[in-house]
Amino acid sequence: MSLTRRTLMLAPAALAPLAAAAQEARAPIGLGERAAGPESAPVTVIEYFSLTCSHCATFHRDTWPQVKKELVEAGKMRMVWRDFPLDQLALAAAQVARALPAERYEGFIGALLASQDRWAFARGADNVAEIARIAALAGLSRAQVDAAIADEGLRRAILEGRLKAEQEHKVASTPTFVFGTRTVPGSMPFDRFAQLVGEASGA
Template sequence: MTTPRRSLLLAAPAAALMPAALRAQGTDPRLGERSAGRPDAPVTVIEYFSLTCSHCAAFHNGTWPEVKSKLVETGKVRMVWRDFPLDQVALAAAVVARALPAERYEGFISALFTSQDRWAFSRGADHVAEIAKVAALAGMSRAQVDAALADQTLQRGILEIRMKGQQEHNVASTPTFVFNGRPQAGAVSYERFAELAGVSGG
């Protein structure tokens, strides 16, 4: 099944119409926080990202490994990922990522960013089939992928995360990083990331 790449720019506000019970992310562990780093790290950085965003892929493939090794694993920064899908293909990928156990989340989105050209942009590609191939490496069967994609509650929850990003941090593009409450749009270098986080680059 080829997932349409229709823009979601008008879809997120509609999430405000959903019942409060569906908007309560705390009731569904799949919609819980996805993060890396110590909970008591002195600095928390939030990244709003879309899995079909080439700038997000550039950050994750080029900058994130250094951020992770020098800032996150040393206890200086905690990284929090929040979904901001830009189209239906990104939403499908985010749904599958959220359906995985939390401990497999980072590895899966990293694999998607590494292979983004193959599954997100190939003309005539079966986007779901390509996403499912990556999910299989994370231990997810095609039946589980299809079940996740059919879960409207999970889709609505992801769109709710996106809407909150727009409301709370004025997110309008990806990636957008929030450094201690201060939004910064666009991919950044490791040096700029450390500077904005206010920590020693190591």
């Protein structure tokens, strides 16, 4: 099945009914925090990302491995990932990612970001079939993929999270990072990222 990549035009007024519905419904099990690093780390960095964002893919490919090794695994920071889908396809992919156990989440989003050309941007691609092939490696069946995409509660909750990001952190593009109380948009090299972590920690 091919999904539209039509941009999600989500003004606060348009999202309000979805947010209310998400609050009334029981929170989907897959919407718990997805993160890497100890909760006791001195700095928590939030990354708002879209799985169809090429700049997010660049950060994950070029910067994240060094961030993970030198900052996260060293106990200097905790990374928290939050969905900010830019289009319908990114929303569907985020729903599938959220259907995975937390310990498989990072690897799956990494695989999706690394293979955008195949599942997101290839002309005439069966988007869901391509996502399902990657999800199968993480242990999800095609039926589970289809069920995740059809989960209206999960969809609404992700959209509610996007609205909250716009309201609380003024997120307008991806990737956007929140270093403590400082919001910084755009992909960046490791040195700049590490500098911002240091400033957030007061070092």
